[in-house]
Amino acid sequence: MEKQLQDLRQQLEKQCLINQELQRQNKDLEHRLQEKEKLLQELQSQYHELEAPTLSANESEPAYRTSRAAVIASEPIPETVEITRSRVKKTASETSLIVKAIQKNDFLSRLDDEQTAMMVDLLVVSNLKVGDEVIQEGTEGDSMYIVADGVLVVTQAGRELRTLSSGDVFGELAILYNCKRTATVKATSAVRLWCMERHTYRTIITNKSKKKREQLMRFLKTAQTLKDLNDVQLSKIIDSMEEVKYQDKDVIVQEGTEGDTFYIILKGEVLVTKNVNGQQKQIRRMVEGEHFGEQALIREVLRTATCTADGPVTCFSIDKEVFEETIPIEHLELFDDSKVLQQSRAPVKASLSSTLTLEDMVPVFYQEGRYQGDPVTLGVGGFGRVELVTTLKQGKYYAMKRVSKKHIVSKRQEEHMLFEKKILKAIQCDFIVRLHAAFKDTRYIYMVMEFCSGGEIWTKLKEVGRFDEPIAVFCAACVVEAYSYLHKKNIMYRDLKPENLMMDVKGYIKLIDFGFAKELVRGEKTYSFVGTPEYIAPEIIKNQGHDFAVDFWSLGILIFEMLAGSPPFSSSEPQRIYAKILDGVLKYPPFMNEAAKSIISKLCRPRPGQRLGNTKNGIKDVRHHRWFSSMNWHKLRVGQINAPTVRLIRKGPCYINFDRFPADQNKADEEFSGWDRDF
Template identity: 40%
Template structure:
């Protein structure tokens, strides 16, 4: 993302003897050699070779005791260049990324007790109360534990035949794997999965405060303080995922849900993927208004695509609608590719909020806030978050801007009404791909 192309013709000098430099070079096209006639051991470098790597280890220094220049005639040749400044801005502090956050013994004990409890329950231990939501591949039911009426959960029900017909097996198994390990207060918990001949089931934490999208729809837009709180919750969730090499890829108000206190959590990990730290993926997915330009252009994307989507989310929460929107997805994508600087910001978006949005939505992923050497700390330290109590957010001690009205564990009044599912899908007689579920 930070490499820049430079072009040379035959005989052009790249480095002159004794010069100091701060740039690392990779040969993209052509041949380069040390131009020193007195040395019979001259080495010719070709495509894929490099020189000047010492420049990335410290400050500027003498790169060569020889001249280095292109030696092929009659063609323009290409080098890829990386300066020390760009390297430090993007990579600096990478050695800290692999410092894993170890759970305390108390947390480990709690998680183990939880796992032991849920390993003993079965589908027959629950009563279905009502439907909380519907998606393209599933519906979510509010269920009650029969032997403990005060405990309720959300049961995501997926039709196996529909998953097979749309070739979503990989996404479903990835969603399960990621969510089972996502122990963050800002990500909805997955406790257990089940399966039978027709359905797959995911037993989830019940957050009965409703979708953030519903609250935004009813209010039109949020003020700075309200948006800052919900954005802070999302930043914490993304920080957890990104530190583990996971990208979310479907950030939008519909996928943010409120717990009874009013704290926000990410839900629906159907597009999430574990790619590893510093690696990219090329799957085209996401909601059109929130898709980053590198996904549209099929350049490969990583966690920086979530930083872009975070900027879109802040804009939508503050204004009531996303900045990029067309009458169909292709028109939306074309508007996105024009860039955030072509968008006129409403007056209700303050100067510091606009600055945050624009820095999150830079076209070049390497320039995005949250995707540089300090990671999400750069977002948390932005002027728009000045004075925000991050420790209080993590500890759950600050008051949310909105407290949902939730009258007990079976109250679904914060969700829209959905009719019962009357379709009876055929059983899956395939090869048993869901055995891992």
């Protein structure tokens, strides 16, 4: 018996040694796998860099985005804007210098001839002495400058960066939106500058866009084929049309060829000729506002005449394939426009019936780490901070957004704040964070929101570098459902990015932060400059007026960033980001599959009317794209899918999935203007 026990003991000891050796080997294998995965990611990012467009010498971009994106809050602008400045006459040489400066500037070079001419007209002169500062680092700016004569020095934190001389442009970001200056510019000689304020620039661009849109609407209403379409449908056609230019004697349409394009003449004249006994006989001459080729939009036809440019001609055109995506041919009366207007103006029902009070809210404290004993902060942004709170009665967790009233007033965001509360009050959607209560005192506005314990998608993306495709598909599908809900209520979101996506305990994704959302009647446009630079659609940058299509653009950017680790258009300088967006060249990493490339390229089409989600079938086209082929949309809506994102959620204290932030030691000043009377 004793011998058997001894044998058993020896066998157990032997087995323990084997187990220990296996554990050691497993750890070793795990370590080697991690090293290989790290090396693979490095190689992929290096390969991606090789594939990417060449960067300028002073710019380097990480493989993955590592810092939070900045946001641009829209400034309230009047619906009708007028230019108050008088035009300043310039000599031929001055005009030439200004035009050359605009043409060589990465951003301003995108202005058309008419916009450039208006800028030249409205630039005003400013004279400086040696030592005068034009721009001071850290201050807010509202003007851009072109150097006419003299030399200036650019410094940052006291360090000299470069000099500026005749023909150089600086400060141009300030004509797009209110931003802090990143450097100081000082005159080192007598200097003469051409200057333009933001209000003047935006008025030039906005007025031209509005006039052009009104002009196109008038032209379209004269087309016999389109006479039964309402303004909403005509607006969609305008969004899908493209500007094309022809030189003298260019043939636009050839008699006898198959036609598939409709044209409106914006500028210039077009000769219409027909072949009679082998000779081209002129039938008529068409001028601005006239159109041709409309029959090609609805049936297979051969061109019955030849149309030739008589001098330079600019047309707006749409081809049959794009037209069919925009307007269902089989029944032109898609819906009654008055119904849309009634829906958009229907009163919003309040859903806040909470009995919570501000006094009920108790902060949750960090239990360990460097901030132990401090209140838990879930996030910090330009407009306040979000803190984790609980209630003694319920013991339930909430995320409480706290924003300085003085800050809201100084940034002229009162309307946005009131609208954010109004939207969240009315929303009942599983893919959008819930508002439980709202309060105010003399210093702050408080919004008590649903707590999503899984953390920000941004934090998770930063941790892993980039998402596996099933995770990206699931996250994007949740966003599609949130968009579907909002767009039916005529609400644009306008601030999609990983920072504004939260995970609940089940890993389902919810949209947060409605500070930039806006209600819009279908067929109308809004002209504010708003969003996050990397995610802004081209029509916002161009001040052409935008609508729900901007949300589909940002969905394409989000899918790209989730799969690649960084957005497709990025730079340390916002001007470079905008230039890249307007160039529209999407450079995909080698590991991205064809379905992903397809949905991104369709969502990020430059013309808003051609974007996936914004054509005649609406958001259905997004759901039916092959990249989402694995998604059961019904099961997603009823919460029956096991979210692949669950594996990103860490176990531990309720705040374990959030970045940590130090406590706020400063108290906001009191504010008594009364704008929040109805909050």
